[in-house]
Amino acid sequence: MDDKMIMDGIEKAVDAAVEKNLQKIVGDEVASSVKATVQKMRMDKQLYGQDLTGLDDADKKSFAEEVKSVAFGRTKANEGIIGEIDSRGGYLTPVEVSNGILRVAQSVGLVLSQASVFPMNSDELDIPSYRGSFLEGGYLGVDTAGDVSAMSFSMARLLTKKWQLAFVLGNDLLADANVDLANWLIALLAEAHANMVDKQAFAGTGAPFVGVLNDSNVATVTLATGKDTFAEYDVLTDSSNIIAQLEETLLDGAAFYMHRTVWGSLRTQKSSTGDFILPMAGAASNSVLANYPKAVAPQPAGEILGHPVFTTRHLPALTSTAVSTKFMTFGNFKSFAYGDREAMRITRHTSGSFGGKEIALADQQGLVGLKRHALVNGLPAAFVNVKTAAS
Numbered sequence: 001m002d003d004k005m006i007m008d009g010i011e012k013a014v015d016a017a018v019e020k021n022l023q024k025i026v027g028d029e030v031a032s033s034v035k036a037t038v039q040k041m042r043m044d045k046q047l048y049g050q051d052l053t054g055l056d057d058a059d060k061k062s063f064a065e066e067v068k069s070v071a072f073g074r075t076k077a078n079e080g081i082i083g084e085i086d087s088r089g090g091y092l093t094p095v096e097v098s099n100g101i102l103r104v105a106q107s108v109g110l111v112l113s114q115a116s117v118f119p120m121n122s123d124e125l126d127i128p129s130y131r132g133s134f135l136e137g138g139y140l141g142v143d144t145a146g147d148v149s150a151m152s153f154s155m156a157r158l159l160t161k162k163w164q165l166a167f168v169l170g171n172d173l174l175a176d177a178n179v180d181l182a183n184w185l186i187a188l189l190a191e192a193h194a195n196m197v198d199k200q201a202f203a204g205t206g207a208p209f210v211g212v213l214n215d216s217n218v219a220t221v222t223l224a225t226g227k228d229t230f231a232e233y234d235v236l237t238d239s240s241n242i243i244a245q246l247e248e249t250l251l252d253g254a255a256f257y258m259h260r261t262v263w264g265s266l267r268t269q270k271s272s273t274g275d276f277i278l279p280m281a282g283a284a285s286n287s288v289l290a291n292y293p294k295a296v297a298p299q300p301a302g303e304i305l306g307h308p309v310f311t312t313r314h315l316p317a318l319t320s321t322a323v324s325t326k327f328m329t330f331g332n333f334k335s336f337a338y339g340d341r342e343a344m345r346i347t348r349h350t351s352g353s354f355g356g357k358e359i360a361l362a363d364q365q366g367l368v369g370l371k372r373h374a375l376v377n378g379l380p381a382a383f384v385n386v387k388t389a390a391s
Helices: 002-026 028-048 057-071 095-108 110-114 179-203 237-243 262-267
Strands: 091-092 115-117 124-130 153-159 161-170 219-222 254-258 302-304 309-312 326-331 336-340 346-347 366-376 383-387
Touching: 028 095, 028 179, 057 095, 057 179, 095 110, 095 179, 110 179, 110 336, 153 336, 153 366, 161 179, 179 366, 237 326, 237 383, 254 262, 262 309
Parallel strands: 115 336, 219 383, 254 309
Antiparallel strands: 091 346, 124 153, 161 366, 254 326, 302 309, 326 383, 336 366, 346 366
């Protein structure tokens, strides 16, 4: 048996074992998404000699070995790193691995791929937030002092919170640390982190972050009377009105964000003659796709009036339609801030309930990935929410 057949066998065994565990903990949809990320990393490695993480096989195997050491108690928590964790053990990933995880997360997460990233050296960071109208200055008269323009700056505060992902792997799988296991761990941590950042940035209610949809400082456009369902949004008339709410300087990079089922309904709207209202039923043009390279960013699901459409599971689905309900956002996530506080950490648990199962009785170990980060809408004027009519 040649080396390639052996490696293919190991790869398939790792894939099957990890995916089976993931389905029990995070569900089929997330497990499938993580698997797709792993497969993309492998394809990139074959095509370009390196995947998006920027890590070579030696780095990945070292990472897997360290996770193995954590799982079997050979690497203990450094009190200076994890002050609140007891002797169960912990591991702070190297900066290279943590950066690799974040790069993968940016390739699968809408907000992480589009927001502005601020490195944080403490748990709080104030960033300037301009709340005024556009500036234009004035002309001077002869021997007359000009007016002083008021600058309406306030502060948006990035406050660090701790995110964690708990998952279970069998002791037999952890016993063999290899590159394929590292790929799964990296993809799992990246996918979960990106998913939670999207959830908080779009629909967060203050526990712990406030999302765009629930930000009281973000303007809301209510549809005309009679348009009390999501499907009654007019993709041309209403979209034109929404786009007009943003200043010109914010339109470059602005996009529509909605649930995939809402987009599925809107993109097939037809005129009185039976033709699709949107060109090519809303398919994204090459000029729009060119701004979002497939290798490093999520792809637009379509296009409305020259602006990309992105779908996210964290905005209301078509079946949630109701009166006076916010369901869509148009805006520019360059104005949204992500604070990166520290590298990813991994800790272990040898007992306790994970996914409703006592892992000590199942020859398994619970691994917990932790990441401290912050989110804040730095410029509410960069977004507009869309709301159905009251009747």
